[in-house]
Amino acid sequence: MENARATLRRRLLRRQLIGAEELFGEPAWEMLIDLFIHEGEGKPLSTSDLCVTSTIPMSSALRLVQKLCDARLVDRTPDLMDARRSFVRLRPDTAHRLRAYFSASED
Template identity: 35%
Template sequence: MILASSREARDRPRDRERLARIMLRSRERRKHSFPSVIFGEPGWDMILQLYVACCAGEVIDVSGLCGCAGVSKTTALRHLDRLVAQQLVERRGDSADGRRIFVQPSKALLEQTEQWLDGAILSLDIGSS
């Protein structure tokens, strides 16, 4: 019961965003610490980046999203195409610049990501008690 009451007192959306940001920074530091190792989870990197951008009220374009994936643009685009095919992300054109395409997470992706982050936060809470 103590765990439940402490969880309810927290700002759950803020905790989720904070954990997602920590994970992105940690993954970036890992890449720099082990430059010769290919870790290879571009789809997950994209999902985290889209989640953080959405929480911050920001939009991200295809080039920016591909850049955060840590793989070649061709590989990143292949992963993005899979996310689009699964209806987890949506592409939409920029009305101000016809050459640019924005990417936004679907409601389903946001919900799935929040559930995953909630589980991770709960695991961290249990591990710290």
């Protein structure tokens, strides 16, 4: 989990120091990392909060979330308490692959 956090921190630092998001941005990857971290901490992540992570316009981020759903990497479920909101979760196989990726990074 710490490797995932460090990866996300480095990406945010790079964005702050260098800028040029259009050259270095990988919003889908950042969304997956953010989901991985939140799920590892047992914290749900709403679609809108996930979109903020991507640092791209909300409409583009929402389309990207839909593409991640279509690619069967994540699932979106409605919030039972607030019909205006939904949550995004990694699919189990995606979470497994991310665990393998970040575990390999520790070696």
